[in-house]
Amino acid sequence: MKTTLALAALLAAAPAYAQTASTGAAQPQYDQAQAKKCAASRSSGYDEGIAACTALLATKGITxxxxxxxxxxxxxxxxxxxIAxxxxSAKRKALMATADADIAAILASAGADKYRRADAYTARAFSRMIDGTGSPDVDLDRALxxxxxxxxxxxxRAERREAARNYTGAVADLDAxxxxxxxxxxxxxSEDQADSIELKQAELLNSRCWIKAAWQNADLAAARKDCNASLDIDPAANTYDSLGMVGLRTRDxxxxxxxxxxxxxxxxxYASPYFGRAIARMRLGRSTDANADLARAIQLDPAVATKYAEKGLKP
Structure with missing residues (x-):
């Protein structure tokens, strides 16, 4: 299971709490539309977006x-x-430190409610998971x-628990x-938020399907249902890979x-689908096709056989 989402998108998905003051005075005011533009501008370059946000922070009368x-x-x-x-690299470290400073400012701000603070902890945790540094678990626990x-x-946290082989805990987090x-x-x-949340739902359904099939080898009917529901939203390769695992477990x-x-x-x-298909084809008596798949799988990932063996599966 691998969680994917740009950090800017994560923080932009948080509810908007700021209110533009309505004093009636003829002075520059905080502009929600501009805030959303600064949040979304990663598509046109990080520097432009960061500059737009910095300019907004200098707005007179900002709450x-x-x-x-x-x-x-x-x-x-x-x-x-x-992360780009x-x-x-020195630049990566410097930018991480700059972002950390903004997170610290949010956490110290009287204007950040518990939802904004939780999102800040989550973003910092996610950055640490991607960067492979720090202690993301502490921030995830604080957010939750x-x-x-x-x-x-x-x-x-489900991803972290799966990596630690706490599959029951991971499924509980996915359920929640x-x-x-x-x-x-x-x-x-918004429509954009709805689209992002729907894709996240598909990802989570696939993750739950994968853990139940690959690691727990249990509740396989529910796992199949999760995979199919995920595919209805997003026909992604990794979800078909999970559905293939359900097939192997049920001897289908x-x-x-x-x-x-x-x-x-x-x-x-990706090696996994080739290796999984090789197992299925061996059971179907198609050894020539199976051997071709095995060769391709090992070419793509020499450790793929070990990974399947950990799950009790061999050609």
């Missing part, structure tokens, strides 16, 4: 809530800019202490994250072979 909002956008953009640089239903923090998404009122969020060799074939058609540079 504490608006400051916290714009700082969160700038932190997300800066983290994304950092080579790991360990503030907002126990924060679905993105739950999804990250998906329950939160089910309660979101689509009429109260034809179904597994079909799912892995779809995975390969969607993305043919």
């Amino acid at each position: 504490p809530g608006a400051v916290a909002e714009v700082l969160s956008y700038r932190a997300g953009l800066t983290y994304d800019a950092a 640089n080579p790991k360990g 202490a503030l907002v126990p239903t924060a679905y993105f923090a739950l999804s990250l 994250a998906l329950a939160t998404i089910d309660r979101i009122d689509p009429d109260k969020i 060799w034809q179904g597994a072979e079909s799912a892995y074939t779809y995975a390969i058609k969607a993305a043919d540079t």
